Amino acid sequence: MFWRVVVAEMEKNINQFFFSSRTLFWTLLLPLGNGLYLYFLYLPFAVRSVSLEFYASWYTLDLVGFTLIGQLLYTFFTMMLLSGTVFDREREQGTLEALLLSPANRIAVIFGGALASAFNYVWFIFGILLSWVAFLGVIIIITDFLALFASVALSYLSLVTLGMCLEAFFIHSRRGVMYATMVQEPVMFFSGLIFPLQAMPRTLLSISFLIPLTFGLLSLRLTLLGGASLSDVVVPLMVLAFMTLLFLVIATWLIGYAERNAKKKATLTQF
Amino acid sequence: MEARQLSRDYVSTKRSHLVGRKNTTIIRALDRVDFEIQKGELFGLLGPNGAGKTTTVKILCTLLEPTGGRAFVKGHDVVKDAARVRRIVNMVAGGERMLYYRLTGRENLEYFAELYDVPKREIKSRVNTLLELVGLSDRADDEVEKYSKGMKQRLQICRGLINNPEVLFLDEPTLGLDVNIAKDVRKFIREKIVEEQGKTVLLTTHYMYEAEELCDRVGFLNKGKLVAVGQPEGLKRKMPTGFSIEVLVARLTDETLEGLRRLEPVKKVLTTAYEGETEGEKIDRLIVNVDSDRTAPDVLNYLSTMRCRVVSVNIRGPTLEDLFMFYTGE
Numbered sequence: 001m002f003w004r005v006v007v008a009e010m011e012k013n014i015n016q017f018f019f020s021s022r023t024l025f026w027t028l029l030l031p032l033g034n035g036l037y038l039y040f041l042y043l044p045f046a047v048r049s050v051s052l053e054f055y056a057s058w059y060t061l062d063l064v065g066f067t068l069i070g071q072l073l074y075t076f077f078t079m080m081l082l083s084g085t086v087f088d089r090e091r092e093q094g095t096l097e098a099l100l101l102s103p104a105n106r107i108a109v110i111f112g113g114a115l116a117s118a119f120n121y122v123w124f125i126f127g128i129l130l131s132w133v134a135f136l137g138v139i140i141i142i143t144d145f146l147a148l149f150a151s152v153a154l155s156y157l158s159l160v161t162l163g164m165c166l167e168a169f170f171i172h173s174r175r176g177v178m179y180a181t182m183v184q185e186p187v188m189f190f191s192g193l194i195f196p197l198q199a200m201p202r203t204l205l206s207i208s209f210l211i212p213l214t215f216g217l218l219s220l221r222l223t224l225l226g227g228a229s230l231s232d233v234v235v236p237l238m239v240l241a242f243m244t245l246l247f248l249v250i251a252t253w254l255i256g257y258a259e260r261n262a263k264k265k266a267t268l269t270q271f
Numbered sequence: 272m273e274a275r276q277l278s279r280d281y282v283s284t285k286r287s288h289l290v291g292r293k294n295t296t297i298i299r300a301l302d303r304v305d306f307e308i309q310k311g312e313l314f315g316l317l318g319p320n321g322a323g324k325t326t327t328v329k330i331l332c333t334l335l336e337p338t339g340g341r342a343f344v345k346g347h348d349v350v351k352d353a354a355r356v357r358r359i360v361n362m363v364a365g366g367e368r369m370l371y372y373r374l375t376g377r378e379n380l381e382y383f384a385e386l387y388d389v390p391k392r393e394i395k396s397r398v399n400t401l402l403e404l405v406g407l408s409d410r411a412d413d414e415v416e417k418y419s420k421g422m423k424q425r426l427q428i429c430r431g432l433i434n435n436p437e438v439l440f441l442d443e444p445t446l447g448l449d450v451n452i453a454k455d456v457r458k459f460i461r462e463k464i465v466e467e468q469g470k471t472v473l474l475t476t477h478y479m480y481e482a483e484e485l486c487d488r489v490g491f492l493n494k495g496k497l498v499a500v501g502q503p504e505g506l507k508r509k510m511p512t513g514f515s516i517e518v519l520v521a522r523l524t525d526e527t528l529e530g531l532r533r534l535e536p537v538k539k540v541l542t543t544a545y546e547g548e549t550e551g552e553k554i555d556r557l558i559v560n561v562d563s564d565r566t567a568p569d570v571l572n573y574l575s576t577m578r579c580r581v582v583s584v585n586i587r588g589p590t591l592e593d594l595f596m597f598y599t600g601e
Contacts, residue, residue, distance in 0.1 A: 001388050008385035016373045094368025097334055098430070103357040104386040263336045266281055 005104045009112025010119065013086070018120050027123055031075060032131035038067045041194065052226065053198040054218065055235070059226035068132050069220050070193040073155060075128065076121050077191075077213050078184060080159045083117030084166025085176035096171075100262075106255045107164075114163040118156065147223040147230040154240035155216030161247035162212055168254035171262060192217055212243045272308040272331065272438060272471060277301055278339030279326050279495075300326045302495040303340065308488075313465045313472045315486035317479070317591070319599050322492040324475035328440045331473065332362045344438055358387075360438045363431035365446030367423050372416040376407055376426050379415060380433055387434035401429040404463060421452035428459065439464060441474045445481060453481075461485050479592040489591070491598040498598045507589045515593050516559040516567050519545060519582040520574060521552040527577040531559065534573060536566035541596050554582055558593065 017023070042063055050066045052059045090096035099109065170176035188194065190204065191213040200208060208214045215236035222228035230237075261267070279301040284293045301323040308314040316324045329335035331342055333353040342349045344356045363369075371379055380398045389397060402408045405425035415423060424444065431439055441460065445453035461484070464470050476482055482489055483503060490500040499506055523542075532540050538560045545556035559570055567586050574581055589597075 004385050004388065008382050012371065012374065012378075012382050015378060016371060093370075093372065094364070094366075095371060097362075097364075098369040098383070099386070101332055101334060101357060101360075101362055102383065102386040102434075103354055103388070260336075263334065266335055 002105050002108045005108035006112040006115065009109050010116040013083075013113055013116035014119060018116075018123075024123065027120070028127040028130070031071065031124060031128040032135070034075070035068070035071055035128060035131045036135070038071055038194070039064065042067070050196055052196045052221065054222060054232075057232075059222060059228070061221055061225040064132070065225040066221060068128070069224060070217060072125065072128055073159075073213055073216050073220065074188065074191075074193050075124055076118075076156070076159055077162075077187065079117045079121050079124070080114065080163030081166060081180045081183065082177075083114050083163045084170050085180050086113045086167055087170050088176035100259060106259060107252055110164045110167040110251060110255060111160075113167055114160045117163060118160050144223055144227075144229050147228060147233055148220075150230060150237050151216070151219035151223050151233065154237055154244065155212070155220060157244045158212040158216065158240045158247065161244050161251060164251035165247045165254060168251050168258050171255070171258035187211055187213060190214070209239075212240060212247075215239045215243070272342075272344050272473070274304050274306050274327070274331070274340065274342045276340035277304040277327070277330065277337050277342055279323070279330060279335065280338045299495050301330075301337070304492070304495075304497045306490050306497060306500055308471060308473060310471055311465070311469045312487050313461070313474060313485055315482040315489040316473060316475045316492060317477065317482050317489055317595060318475075318492035319477060321494075322599070323495040324477075324492055325442055327492070328362065328442050328473065328475055332360050332440050333357055334362075358434070359436055360440065361431045361434055361436040362440040362442060363427050363444050365424070365443035365448075367420060367447075369427060369430065370415050370423060373414060375412050375414055376402065376418070376422075376429075377411040379426065380429055383430050383433045389434065397433065397435075398429075401432055405429055405459065421448055421455075424448055424452070424456060425459075428456070432464070436470065438471045438473070441472060443476055444474070445476070445478065457481060457484055479590065479595050483591045491595065493599040499594070503591055503594075506594055507591075510560075510589045510594065510597060514561050514563065515587055515589060516557075516561060516570055517585040517587065518557045518559065518570070518574070519554050519584075520557055521554050521580040521582060523555045523557070523579055524577070527574070527579060530577065531557075531570070531573060534569065536561050536563070536569055538562065539597070552580070558596070560593070560597070 018027075048063055050061045050063055052061055052066075087096060090099060100106075166176075166180070170179070190200075190208045191211050192200070192208060193213070197205065197208060197214070197218075219233040219236040219240070222233050278299070281298045281300055283296045283298060285296070286293055300321075304323070304327065306314075316327060318324050326335065330337050331344060331349055333349050333356050336350055345359055347355045347359075349356050371382070374382065377398060380401065381394055384394045384398065398411075399408070402411045405428055407422060407425055407429070410418065410422065415426065418426065428444070431441075444460070445456050448456065460472065460474070465472055474482070474485060486503065488500065488502050489506070491498045501509075528540065528542065531537060540560070541558045543556045543558065545554050561567070561570070567584070571581060571584065
């Protein structure tokens with residue numbers, strides 16, 4: 001039953017929002033603008049590399065790669081954030097009631113929703129890579145495949161589970177899209193997406209460490225561009241694994257709480 | 272299905288201005304409601320807007336928790352055994368909701384079949400049968416946004432039947448539909464859902480002719496209270512005012528109306544809006560409740576004396592509409 005609901009939910013979301021030739025075409029082109037923006041941000045400074053400090057070691061990373069990875073993960077984060085607002089849409093079209101009226105496992109529903117966004121993201125990756133390889137001439141060099149795989153998998157899972165948390169949270173709220181938009185800029189700043197974290201004031205650094213994107217960016221940049229091995233990035237990977245579990249527990253609790261609360265306060269729809 | 276002392280309060284908080292204090296208002300939408308619905312029965316819950324009909328339905332199908340009392344569906348408590356209740360009930364609401372517009376009709380039904388854990392091998396045939404039943408087979412693979420209102424409503428009924436529920440809640444199922452389509456939907460409910468499939472149905476509506484045509488028993492809700500329950504014919508017999516004189520009248524004044532209310536045979540006078548005019552004069556529709564049809568001449572004589580022009584007169588026994596107005600005062 002659980003996996004049937006997950007698959008059904010995925011199919012529903014993909015069929016609704018993704019499978020049309022127009023959407024496929026534009027989502028392939030969409031990342032280009034963002035990629036160009038991030039790249040040209042550095043051009044006036046005539047720098048070719050970025051120095052990244054991690055555990056008292058300094059890594060010199062190719063600027064284009066540094067920026068590309070930033071865009072890859074940030075796009076994913078944004079997609080998961082927006083997948084969290086799916087219940088806003090459901091509420092508006094009255095399908096939230098139909099969904100909650102069914103005996104379907106709620107975790108399966110939000111997991112399916114998050115996976116659908118993650119699936120859409122795969123298509124975005126093509127768009128991002130295409131634009132960087134074709135227009136900006138980036139060369140991708142991978143040194144430690146295992147470390148890269150772990151970094152990708154854990155970044156992916158932590159953001160999917162974060163998306164689930166947000167979906168559950170947004171059952172409460174009729175302003176999901178507004179909140180999702182509000183957090184995008186601060187996350188861009190605090191996660192070290194545009195600049196390396198050693199440049200961040202120490203007092204603000206604690207906020208960075210609450211964001212899974214921070215650790216995803218660190219591990220991916222170090223393994224993909226800095227030649228770091230698995231042992232070098234074990235700390236950010238463990239943090240990502242911990243965050244994945246934590247988000248999963250929070251999402252499970254939150255979805256139950258959100259539904260109970262909505263039934264008590266009649267916030268699914270009023271009257 | 273049973274409701275015992277079922278109550279529901281809504282708490283509404285508003286600030287007087289942006290940084291002002293919050294004012295909390297409690298609205299009692301349901302007030303200690305009791306009723307019982309038998310297996311295979313089509314029960315109508317009637318009442319004006321805001322009477323508590325939808326609130327009752329939402330509590331019974333587990334979408335809302337009561338603030339007092341208890342409710343049971345097939346013996347299962349709707350709060351404590353919500354998961355079990357959800358497996359055996361479904362709801363159809365009026366007003367083009369509860370469907371995914373960017374999916375096709377078939378995709379919608381297949382999706383909900385998965386949510387209800389309908390056996391894989393049965394999904395295709397069940398979806399086809401339901402689509403056939405409501406006459407949507409030829410449009411099954413079109414996106415719902417391309418459907419007319421009536422088609423959406425018929426698809427909603429399919430969605431409501433996808434889990435083969437033992438109990439079906441129909442919340443204003445013909446809201447906003449054309450007369451002919453509404454008639455088809457009513458026929459479908461009575462013949463297919465109740466008579467053929469033997470399902471228990473709770474219908475809410477404020478269309479009295481709909482309730483009259485469909486319901487085995489009805490209950491009148493007014494301001495959250497259940498003011499009368501019974502078979503329509505039985506309730507009509509209990510009406511203290513046995514007959515209604517329906518008069519279309521021009522030149523009606525407030526003074527005339529007051530005088531009419533004071534006439535001895537008259538029990539109750541209600542005016543309703545009537546769209547139309549004759550010879551440039553506005554027409555009002557009067558419903559005068561009296562004990563006996565023999566008192567009609569007295570009423571008409573009085574109206575003539577008061578220089579009203581009577582356009583038409585219809586004397587009849589009580590209808591559900593009369594009962595509705597009697598119990599709700601609307």
